[in-house]
Amino acid sequence: MKSLEIKNLHAQTTDGKEILKGVSLKIKQGEIHTIMGPNGGGKSTLALVLMGHPGYVITQGKIFLNGKDITKLTPDKRAKLGLFLGFQYPVEVPGVNFANFLRMAVNEEKQKKDQLSPIAFRNLLLEKAKKLSVSDEIVKRMLNEGFSGGEKKKAEILQLALLKPNFAILDEPDSGLDVDALKYIAKTINALDFPLGLLLITHYQRILKYIKPDFVHILLKGKIVKSGKAILAAQIEKDGYENFNS
Amino acid sequence: MKKPVNIKNAYEYGFHKPDEPSFKVPVGINKKIVEMISDYKQEPEWMKEKRLKAYDVFKQKPLPLWGADLTKLNLNKLCYYNNPSQNKYKSWAKVPKNIKDTYDAIGVPEAEKRFLAGVGAQYDSEVVYHHLKEQWESLGVIFTDTDTAIKEYPEIIKKYFGTIIPATDNKFAALNTAVWSGGSFVYVPKGVHVTIPLQAYFRINAKAVGQFERTLIIAEEGSYVHYVEGCSAPIYTTDSLHAAVVEVIVKPGARVRYTTIQNWSGDVYNLVTKRMMIYENGVGEWIDGNLGAKVTMKYPSLFLVGKGARGEVLSLAYAADGQHQDTGGKAIHLAPETTSTITSKSVSVGNGRASYRGQVKIIKGAKKSKSFVRCDALLIDKTSRSDTYPTNEVAEEDVNLGHEASVSKVGEQQLFYLMSRGLSEALATSLIINGFIEPIVRELPLEYAVELNRLINLSMEGAVG
Numbered sequence: 076m077k078s079l080e081i082k083n084l085h086a087q088t089t090d091g092k093e094i095l096k097g098v099s100l101k102i103k104q105g106e107i108h109t110i111m112g113p114n115g116g117g118k119s120t121l122a123l124v125l126m127g128h129p130g131y132v133i134t135q136g137k138i139f140l141n142g143k144d145i146t147k148l149t150p151d152k153r154a155k156l157g158l159f160l161g162f163q164y165p166v167e168v169p170g171v172n173f174a175n176f177l178r179m180a181v182n183e184e185k186q187k188k189d190q191l192s193p194i195a196f197r198n199l200l201l202e203k204a205k206k207l208s209v210s211d212e213i214v215k216r217m218l219n220e221g222f223s224g225g226e227k228k229k230a231e232i233l234q235l236a237l238l239k240p241n242f243a244i245l246d247e248p249d250s251g252l253d254v255d256a257l258k259y260i261a262k263t264i265n266a267l268d269f270p271l272g273l274l275l276i277t278h279y280q281r282i283l284k285y286i287k288p289d290f291v292h293i294l295l296k297g298k299i300v301k302s303g304k305a306i307l308a309a310q311i312e313k314d315g316y317e318n319f320n321s
Numbered sequence: 322m323k324k325p326v327n328i329k330n331a332y333e334y335g336f337h338k339p340d341e342p343s344f345k346v347p348v349g350i351n352k353k354i355v356e357m358i359s360d361y362k363q364e365p366e367w368m369k370e371k372r373l374k375a376y377d378v379f380k381q382k383p384l385p386l387w388g389a390d391l392t393k394l395n396l397n398k399l400c401y402y403n404n405p406s407q408n409k410y411k412s413w414a415k416v417p418k419n420i421k422d423t424y425d426a427i428g429v430p431e432a433e434k435r436f437l438a439g440v441g442a443q444y445d446s447e448v449v450y451h452h453l454k455e456q457w458e459s460l461g462v463i464f465t466d467t468d469t470a471i472k473e474y475p476e477i478i479k480k481y482f483g484t485i486i487p488a489t490d491n492k493f494a495a496l497n498t499a500v501w502s503g504g505s506f507v508y509v510p511k512g513v514h515v516t517i518p519l520q521a522y523f524r525i526n527a528k529a530v531g532q533f534e535r536t537l538i539i540a541e542e543g544s545y546v547h548y549v550e551g552c553s554a555p556i557y558t559t560d561s562l563h564a565a566v567v568e569v570i571v572k573p574g575a576r577v578r579y580t581t582i583q584n585w586s587g588d589v590y591n592l593v594t595k596r597m598m599i600y601e602n603g604v605g606e607w608i609d610g611n612l613g614a615k616v617t618m619k620y621p622s623l624f625l626v627g628k629g630a631r632g633e634v635l636s637l638a639y640a641a642d643g644q645h646q647d648t649g650g651k652a653i654h655l656a657p658e659t660t661s662t663i664t665s666k667s668v669s670v671g672n673g674r675a676s677y678r679g680q681v682k683i684i685k686g687a688k689k690s691k692s693f694v695r696c697d698a699l700l701i702d703k704t705s706r707s708d709t710y711p712t713n714e715v716a717e718e719d720v721n722l723g724h725e726a727s728v729s730k731v732g733e734q735q736l737f738y739l740m741s742r743g744l745s746e747a748l749a750t751s752l753i754i755n756g757f758i759e760p761i762v763r764e765l766p767l768e769y770a771v772e773l774n775r776l777i778n779l780s781m782e783g784a785v786g
């Protein structure tokens with residue numbers, strides 16, 4: 076059984092500020108886990124550390140992907156092993172064409188003979204883009220450059236759909252989206268044509284109406300302070316995080 | 322793309338025979354050598370005189386005290402004329418392996434490889450070229466090498482040669498005038514639009530690539546031409562100095578675009594003087610990319626001499642380990658309502674150094690002129706270096722002047738983002754570099770752009786990880 080397993084993870088910034096203080100979590104393929112928590116709780120840091128961001132140092136603990144220790148691997152190696160991160164704030168890369176970049180990334184995983192030609196890829200991209208209600212213009216645009224907030228989020232999901240990882244961490248894919256965009260994103264995630272384990276970071280219950288989590292975890296001050304079923308999310312929406320403080 | 326042509330046919334189109342007797346002047350430079358070159362070429366007396374006068378200027382002029390370090394350039398140890406055919410038949414086996422590998426990696430066709438490496442006198446799609454040539458000729462367009470032009474069009478050459486860049490301009494312009502050989506001559510008659518770019522690359526032969534090329538382009542009133550030379554792939558050379566002069570005349574309402582990509586391999590000093598004289602409502606554009614050479618000093622200039630003249634310089638410099646690219650542009654506004662834009666993008670890798678050096682001058686009376694300069698530098702490694710040396714001299718108040726500069730490092734966040742999608746650090750870095758230079762690369766002919774991208778990928782693969 077494929078899994079993403081985090082064992083007692085401690086991480087700090089390169090200048091020594093401790094942010095994650097012992098996070099443990101196991102996600103099996105096919106499961107949906109949600110992480111909620113107040114601003115500054117460490118959710119994005121967890122996501123970045125899982126992907127191997129060089130701005131953080133793991134001081135304790137380990138990360139396993141499908142049984143393989145990936146704690147020390149570079150981000151590209153993790154990606155190749157099937158990990159994906161949908162960013163809370165996707166960066167703009169000027170002058171790099173979105174479609175070319177994504178084709179490169181998709182082909183990177185494939186054997187030479189299976190690689191997609193520019194035209195084959197373009198058709199595939201347009202088909203997926205349509206499902207997300209992303210304009211055909213996307214093939215001409217530069218990577219995230221000048222994308223609106225919503226377009227950036229959609230572009231992350233588009234990448235997820237084409238890269239077909241085993242496990243995806245989506246950091247607030249729902250924030251800043253209008254009602255329709257949220258539906259498109261949720262629909263795309265639900266309709267993915269490959270098995271996926273999902274770690275979904277969110278502040279809001281509204282996305283959970285479409286994407287039903289198996290587990291909900293609350294991350295606060297760098298620790299998971301509570302885990303439960305979907306109902307926990309509703310509770311939080313009502314009462315906030317105050318009860319978990321201390 | 323280009324198919325090698327049957328050598329036998331190629332001769333019919335005026336190309337050198339490979340067995341042309343070889344000729345080489347002794348090492349060093351003096352009056353005698355200059356005379357020898359002129360005599361060997363059987364030039365008219367007036368050209369010989371120009372050369373000799375220029376030689377005197379060369380002797381007197383000091384080396385420039387600014388710019389790149391030229392102290393290791395020993396002008397007395399060079400050979401100033403080498404009959405092309407002599408260079409050409411070194412064997413392919415002698416070409417360094419890294420150069421061959423580069424050609425393979427960026428996909429240079431077999432026939433071109435040998436040419437670029439200086440093995441084999443000519444390659445190219447002669448048939449295509451010949452066909453184009455007929456078209457041009459029917460329009461009165463002249464496109465030939467400058468040596469031939471001296472003999473066939475002496476009146477035009479006499480009238481314009483050295484008028485835009487006199488030998489007195491600088492030491493290397495003087496040297497070029499004294500010992501020049503090869504280069505292109507282009508003449509476009511009034512009102513003629515040459516729709517297909519004139520590619521020196523197409524018809525390149527021994528004469529078109531040389532140490533001391535001399536190029537002269539004249540675009541008569543209302544005409545248009547795009548001239549393209551060089552190539553992204555490294556040109557293998559054992560010469561250590563390349564000192565070219567390019568003169569361009571843009572008559573009223575005409576438009577000339579001049580695109581160059583230079584990638585000299587090895588220890589070359591690439592010191593080139595390029596200038597455009599742009600008359601009333603004319604448009605002149607330099608697109609200038611420099612990748613190779615040990616040292617480059619090149620500042621394509623725009624002399625805006627007629628009212629409403631416009632000019633643009635797009636300069637791209639890629640300074641790899643051990644290279645100093647000292648490049649930029651100049652805009653001299655000598656008439657009212659003239660406009661200039663200089664855009665420079667440089668990338669420094671390893672201990673490479675890229676310097677932007679630019680000058681904008683607006684004289685009194687050049688009212689309502691506008692100039693905008695933008696230079697962006699990207700540093701790849703901690704040891705990479707970039708600097709900017711802009712100078713402005715503005716004597717007129719009624720003008721509009723802008724300058725923007727930026728220096729950036731390859732962003733950690735960008736790199737992480739790209740790598741999180743499975744791209745290696747090398748690939749991610751080259752994507753970022755290619756993205757950075759994209760605004761200039763998109764102005765290049767497609768095959769140049771493609772080769773350039775591949776070349777950067779290649780150099781990153783070697784540099785990172």
Ligand SMILES: Nc1ncnc2c1ncn2[C@@H]1O[C@H](COP(=O)(O)OP(=O)(O)OP(=O)(O)O)[C@@H](O)[C@H]1O
Nearest residue numbers: 088092094112113114115116117118119120121130
């Ligand atoms: N590189 C860094 N340098 C300094 N502080 C950092 C760094 N990265 C994160 N932090 C700090 O760590 C804490 C956790 O940040 P993080 O972005 O992980 O929170 P979050 O849970 O994702 O919050 P939000 O809900 O607002 O997105 C914050 O106090 C943040 O300022």
Ligand SMILES: [Mg+2]
Nearest residue numbers: 118119120163
């Ligand atoms: Mg966050």
